[in-house]
Amino acid sequence: MSRIAIFASGTGSNFDAIKAAIDRNELQAEIALIVCDKPGAKVVEKAENAGIDVFQFTPKTYASKQAFETEIVKELHAKGVNLVVLAGYMRLVGDTLLAAYGGKIVNIHPSLLPAFPGKDAIGQAIEAGVKVSGVTIHYVDEGMDTGPIIAQESMKLSTDDSYEEVQQRIQAIEHSLYPKVIANVLKEATA
Template sequence: MKIAVLASGNGSNFEALANAVRNGEIPAKIDLLFSDHQDAYVLKRAEKFQIPSESFELKEFENKAAYEYALLNLLKKNQIDLVILAGYMRIVGEKLLQAFPKRIINIHPALLPSFPGLHGIKDAFEAGVAETGVTVHYVDSGVDTGPVIAQEKVIIDKNDTLEILEEKIHAVEHGLYPAVIAKIIKELGHETCAD
């Protein structure tokens, strides 16, 4: 099974996945890291793990459709089977969704359907809720609306600052995401064997 990770920024979830692959927790290897920001720190993380990486930006293209077409071609050229979003800050378009049905997975730092969008942790913190969490879900054409695969709650203590809550969320993400990806890969492997 060939995996691509798409990321836009720092890449801490990418690193958690790469460590899980290295430790044998994920029964596959990451064949490609793609970033839509050429200065993203995640590219340095990929280099550290000796994972091939590619990067190009939306502004290099005439429109979003041309960008997506280039990304789809890159994934096809690398014969990718599963696409994992790890802080990829773009809405996935129809071209990719059609090419990878139920094969694009995302992690979101809130208990969906609550607090979708870019600022899930901050939105939950500012709403004053007693708990939030992490959701792993399939990607569809909406913003954080795809079918939920797994969720884990995080209690917000009254003394928590936004920074403390962010640390708690990231700690859960770094455990939950690799475990869920490992399970999905095993399930997909069984499906392939049955075909």
């Protein structure tokens, strides 16, 4: 069975969706590790309650990104992880992680890339007044939200939509789409 690591920095709503898909046998994988750069984040508590191992770290306690990524790679190898799933992980992946897992790291982003990369994509889309936004799942490369696109799903926006309404609708798409795409990526990797 495929072993995945989920990297998250916040509440873990995509972690919940992925775990639920595994529990329903819609995703044939095991969550081997949660990696979190924000000790005390809600996702850590959720993972611990589910009996999933957690690697928490505080980046500023390391000499460099290379130093903490070297430790992360050791943890991933120790757990036999074959796919890294970024789910609200708010850091750019560096050279050390890319060297070890290049082509095996996926990310989810709340816009139709290449539009609105980076932080607060929902706010960027609302500010720009676009009529359509959505969700992108892509492979991770050295850029910010620049890797090859795996899947996208769009939704219409209205000028009446509040930030919270757009965010809820985006998250509903994420929670449905991400587990399906992860399942397909894992199938292709073993084919």
